[in-house]
Amino acid sequence: MRFNKLDLNLLVCLDALLTECSITRAAERVHLSQSAMSNALGRLRDYFEDDLLVQVGRQMELTPRATVLCEAVRDVLVRIETSLSAQPEFDCTSSSREFKIFVSDYAMEVLMPEALALAxxxxxxxRWRLLPHTPQPARALERGEADLLVVPQAFCSADHPTDLLFHDEFVCAVWKDSSHARVGVNAQRYANARHVVMQPVDADQPLFDSWFVQQCNIHRQVEVSTYSFAMLPFLVVGTELIATVHACLARRVEPALPIVLMPMPVPMPSIEMAMQWHRYRTRDPGLLWLRALLREAAGRVFHAMPVSAPPAAATRPGLAPVV
Structure with missing residues (x-):
């Protein structure tokens, strides 16, 4: 089939080439031979009158024209895929559909076990495919790499719909035999202490808790950084470190660890967690079921805690979108 003299079958090849920046990997992605993909690239170059991919050293890079085409081509393919895969109804007892959900290890720990139990x-x-966040999670929705994101409300894209799931507070976790446990943690001790923090891979911007304490003119002395929220309470054991941890996560591991949980010494807004999906899939029956399931799971975990009026949350563009 052709549209404006373009063979529409070539759009799939073009998307693979623009994504992989490699003829070999693009061929593998769409299950073609390398020679067939090379032929497709040649035809695309003729149509667009542009090289699209050029060799720079040992790598291939996109031309300016190809860069402009990236999002438009992916958007067209996502629309087609959404239309073709749409079903008039969804029955979870007979469907073998795989849902791809981008979720941090924090939300994995506090939300997903209840969701799986409900299912x-x-x-x-x-089937469930639980994937780690990327520095730009909204791109995963737009490229069809994720069906749903579970992210802080402040980091949701304005281009796609969201639904608030729950909110959580922060607490300080310290070793039970530390000086902090004996005398307590006030703002001054918090500022002077050594800290263990979560810093996501490939994210240069601070997380919400790091940014907020900086707004209180507190600059933490970070001794240990890790890629895992769930490990924070474990890493304070046997040390004088302080970890700033989501309260729900901290309370789950508190009985199993020699730690003490203390209120934050500075007022800190709660973190609002939301789910987000592609705007084209709002009426997808499968995603309607999945979203309802996650809402019920969140209500059970947080004991139907109202999420409509949590403490006002501070937001700031550029925070690392992994919480």
Whole structure:
């Protein structure tokens, strides 16, 4: 099929080439031979009158024209895929659909076990693919690499719909035999202490908690950084370190660890967690089921805690979108 003299089958090849910046990997992505992909690139170059991919050293890079085409081509393919895969109804007991969800290890720990248990009670046969966040999670939605994101409300893209799931507070976690446990943690001791913090891979911007304490003119002395929220309470054991941890996560591990949880010594807004999906998939029956399931799971975990009026949350563009 052709549109404006372009063979529309070439759009799939073009998307793979623009994504992989490699003829070999693009061929593998769409299950073609390398020679067939090379031929497709040649035809695309003729149509667009542009090289699209050029060799720079040992790598291939996109031309300016190819860079402009990236999002438009992916958007067209996502629309087509959404239309073709749409079903009039969804039955979790017979569907083997795989849902791809981008979720941090924090949300994995506090939310997903309850969600999976609920799905099991419904005799669901769906498959779950739980994936780590990327520095730009909204891009995963737009490229069709994720069905759903579970992210802080402040980091949701304005281009796609969201639904607030729950909010959580922050607490300080310290070793039970530390000086902090004996005398307490006030703002001065918090500022003077050594800290263990979570710093996501490939993210240069500070997380919400790091940014907020800086707004209170507190600059923490970071002795240990890790890529995992769940490990923060474990890493304070046997040390004088302080970890600033999501309260729900901290309370889950508190019985198993020799730690003490203390209120934050400075007022800190709660973190609002939301789910986000592609605007083209708002009426997808499968995603409607999934979103309802996650809402119910969040309500059970947080004991139906109202999420409509949590303490005002501070937001700031450029915070690392991994919480």
């Amino acid at each position: 099991s009670r419904q005799r669901s046969r769906v």
